Amino acid sequence: MARQGAWIPASVALMANLLQLAGVYWDVGWHHAWRRDTFWSPPHLAIYAGVALAMAAAAMGSLAARTRQGRSPSPARGRDYRIAGLGPAIQIAAAPIDELWHRVIGPDVSVWSPPHLLGILGGLLGVLGWMLVLASPYGVEVSDGLVRALLFAFAVLLLTGSLFALGEYDHDPAVRGPWLYPAMAGLLAPWVLVAARNWLGWARGGTLVTIGYTVLRLALVAGVWGMGLPWLGVPPVVVVGALLLDGLPKRRGAGMAGAIFGLAFTLSDYPLTSFLSGRAWTSLEWAGTLSAAAAAGWASARLGSTLSASSRSRREAE
DSSP states (O other), rough: OTTTHHHHHHHHHHHHHHHHHHHHHHHHHHHHHHHOOOOOOOHHHHHHHHHHHHHHHHHHHHHHHHHTTTTTTOOTTTHHHHHHHHHHHHHHHHHHHHHHHHTTTSSSOOTTTTHHHHHHHHHHHHHHHHHHHHHHOOOSSSSSHHHHHHHHHHHHHHHHHHHTTTTTHHGGGOOOOHHHHHHHHHHHSSHHHHHHHHHHTTHHHHHHHHHHHHHHHHHHHHHHHTTTTOOOOOOOOOOOHHHHHHHHHHHGGGHHHHHHHHHHHHHHHHHHHHHTTTTTOOOOHHHHHHHHHHHHHHHHHHHHHHHHHHHHHHHOOO
């Protein structure tokens, strides 16, 4: 199931992206405690050490693919490695932009600053590239179990990075409320769950990925808290939505499954959201929020289905 030798640089990339995520949550806690510090703060050093390692892993994989081209030629060889390398390249480009942003604008006030969003995009592209590498085999050199384990780990990282784009909703639960927060969750999660489930070939793949996300997310904030920094809140409740997404018969279509996720997420996360924000939603807020979350989930799941189908058709053509 794996490209020949792909699992070696993929394992390096997995460690690199874990280091990045740890640095990102460390950085959020750092800013909560001390606002803005130098660009050379310890969390930033951890993040960019992970970025550099991810770039090196992509270069390793691309070089290995080129050396094997004569044995199993394919016009697509190396394409996914380029995506895996493009991600950290975007993150590196975002670093000086972020520094300039802070010199001009001042301290961080939101995850949603342009350089932060550019960095998040780069991180997602890098992880997605490795999933495409592992899901588009040219030969088998290691067991399917090992490759599926790597795919699963990258899917957990992809979901964690995607949901980090929730911004303050991710690490400040008190601001969670109707309208935008559930709609964003419906947009950011289902595409990962549908694509991962299809690539893994597991009937409950989406559910397992959300469980992995929840464990990793709690471990990250516990690590930050253990350093004496503020507790960064509990993760969004995505497991219930994933259970229903996985449980819907495939003949109903990915879009329907995504819409069900959006509805289920809104309903299952509400008790926690209401408790943490200290307010109940009005009837109008309920109607608008459920509609927005369902529409966002439908579009997101369709994207994940298209992405995995495109990868599968390319694999069959090769």
